[in-house]
Amino acid sequence: MTEILTEDFFHRDALEVAPDLVGKIIARRLEDGTVIRERIAETEVYRGEEDLGCHASKGRTKRTEILYGESGVIYVYLCYGMHWLMNVITGEKEQPQGVLFRSGEVKNGPAKLTKYLQIDGSFNGEKLFGNERVWIEDDGTRPELITAPRVGIDYAGEYWKNVKWRYIAKKE
DNA sequence: TTAGTGATATCC
DNA sequence: GATATCACTAAA
Numbered sequence: 756m757t758e759i760l761t762e763d764f765f766h767r768d769a770l771e772v773a774p775d776l777v778g779k780i781i782a783r784r785l786e787d788g789t790v791i792r793e794r795i796a797e798t799e800v801y802r803g804e805e806d807l808g809c810h811a812s813k814g815r816t817k818r819t820e821i822l823y824g825e826s827g828v829i830y831v832y833l834c835y836g837m838h839w840l841m842n843v844i845t846g847e848k849e850q851p852q853g854v855l856f857r858s859g860e861v862k863n864g865p866a867k868l869t870k871y872l873q874i875d876g877s878f879n880g881e882k883l884f885g886n887e888r889v890w891i892e893d894d895g896t897r898p899e900l901i902t903a904p905r906v907g908i909d910y911a912g913e914y915w916k917n918v919k920w921r922y923i924a925k926k927e
Numbered sequence: 928t929t930a931g932t933g934a935t936a937t938c939c
Numbered sequence: 940g941a942t943a944t945c946a947c948t949a950a951a
Contacts, residue, residue, distance in 0.1 A: 816936070818934085832934090832946075835931080835948085836933035865946070866947055910944090
């Protein structure tokens with residue numbers, strides 16, 4: 756049983772979507788028709804202007820505009836000049852929140868994941884449903900989850916640094 | 928531990 | 940226009 760996720764899946768609070776996304780499969784069709792699949796092993800929530808770890812905390816700008824937009828949209832961000840990080844927007848419009856794909860089952864690390872899937876800036880603003888190039892599949896797997904503080908946001912202050920908005924599939 | 932890298936935001 | 944910052948990785 757494999758189903759492709761639709762807008763309804765993403766049209767919920769990021770704190771519900773993020774744990775649900777773990778265990779799902781990112782599918783990516785290349786230019787030559789090859790399809791790559793990678794199971795999601797880890798996600799993180801970035802939610803609201805008050806979340807100092809979220810890009811939207813600095814206010815609505817050209818870059819963060821997309822966080823305020825429609826759910827199911829991909830937000831791709833270039834970090835440190837060489838790493839593409841992939842997020843998906845969730846929840847209501849005008850509500851800046853999203854889920855970062857932090858790692859896959861095989862490829863650990865957010866930048867390795869995008870490199871493997873050949874995701875780059877051209878995917879920014881694309882939809883994750885009804886899309887020919889990339890989508891999410893549900894094959895019915897429901898892994899056990901563990902939660903942990905988010906990574907790489909030391910600047911966000913004690914509270915936001917320690918909030919457990921990271922969801923990881925527990926290993927067998 | 929540190930270098931590498933470039934878009935974005937924030938300061939002149 | 941210039942600079943400071945950054946949701947990272949690889950190499951050592």
